[in-house]
Amino acid sequence: MTAASTSPDLAALYRDLHAHPELAFQETRTASIVAGRLRALGYETTTGVGGTGVVGLLRNGDGPTALLRADMDALPVREDTGLPYAGTAHGAGADGSPVPVMHACGHDVHVTCLLGAAAELAGDRSGWRGTVMLVFQPAEETGRGARAMVDDGLYERFGRPDVVLGQHVAPVPAGMPGLHPGPAFAASDTLHIVLHGRGGHGSRPETTVDPVVMAAAAVLRLQGVVAREVPGTSTAVLTVGALHAGSAANVIADRAELDVNVRTYEAAVRETVLAAVERIVLDPGPVTGSEDVGVLADAAGAPCVYWLLGGADPQVFDGAGDFAAVEHIARGLPSNHSPRFAPVVEPTLTTGVTALVRAAHTWLPAAP
Known part of the structure; x- marks a missing residue:
């Protein structure tokens, strides 16, 4: 040109x-x-x-x-x-x-x-x-x-x-x-997720519901969405870019916050990934630039x-x-x-x- x-x-x-x-x-x-x-x-x-x-x-x-x-x-x-x-x-x-x-x-x-x-x-x-x-x-x-x-x-x-x-x-x-x-270009969805637990003293975890453990489990499960729920012929990226919880080692926080970013190219794949994210953290039971x-x-x-x-x-x-x-x-x-x-x-x-x-x-x- x-x-x-x-x-x-x-x-x-x-x-x-x-x-x-x-x-x-x-x-x-x-x-x-x-x-x-x-x-x-x-x-x-x-x-x-x-x-x-x-x-x-x-x-x-x-x-x-x-x-x-x-x-x-x-x-x-x-x-x-x-x-x-x-x-x-x-x-x-x-x-x-x-x-x-x-x-x-x-x-x-x-x-x-x-x-x-x-x-x-x-x-x-x-x-x-x-x-x-x-x-x-x-x-x-x-x-x-x-x-x-x-x-x-x-x-x-x-x-x-x-x-x-x-x-x-x-x-x-x-x-x-x-x-x-x-x-x-990929579709981009940014999700802010709050996991609510029950706070308390670090010495008595049995009286609490620890959101840090909840968040850790959620992050590991989220990493399996692309590997196990998106077809091999399709593309998706799911990133947990931030995780915030607590302020002291001996205090169990009452909430944890995750910032998640999802990139997809196909509407059906986007819906699959977002539904999986919702299921994992809210339900109790080609360039990736955008x-x-x-x-x-x-x-x-x-x-x-x-x-x-x-x-x-x-x-x-x-x-x-x-x-x-x-x-x-x-x-x-x-x-x-x-x-x-x-x-x-x-x-x-x-x-x-x-x-x-x-x-x-x-x-x-x-x-x-």
């Missing part, structure tokens, strides 16, 4: 967004920049959709509607890239306390590329007809942003798209898009095309003879959510803009 180099304006925009990251549902500065640029390009622009989301519409005669989506939020991570435009911002964490913020997952790339595509589509209306719907979504990292926009009447207010298009930057060679047929872009497609009843966008320095991959070698090198690079994740500006932005424009043209017929 080749294209003319991205304009210096877009590169400057990317560096600015990277230097000013904002957490989920706090993306007010980013949303303001997006809205201003869309209005200047002639898009019908609405802000505050689903909280801080922005929707831009460009109508170009009769035809289908293509939704192009970018997520805007950053992560509570302290940046360690050493870049001259590294972010130093702080935001309000879940408990209201200040936390460092970084665009550690490349959403600044996504926003920049979609704004670049918006400019190209607006500047060449002779090549397509229909409606372009641009969705700049908040809070992808919390898994709540897409649902918030849908619940805020996204499709009732702006129309129902015929396709949902998007991309995600990844530590593979910049200039290389990656597309996989069928389910390409994305909520699928919520937009499901709510619209439309197909979703979502691809990976290479963002790593291509020179790092010199000498890689095949894709297996590329994968081996990529495993040694800082990945999404790492404090050292830093996509190269070019050819990442150029490829991202080109991919979005070509995808839109694929779904929007040429003007007569």
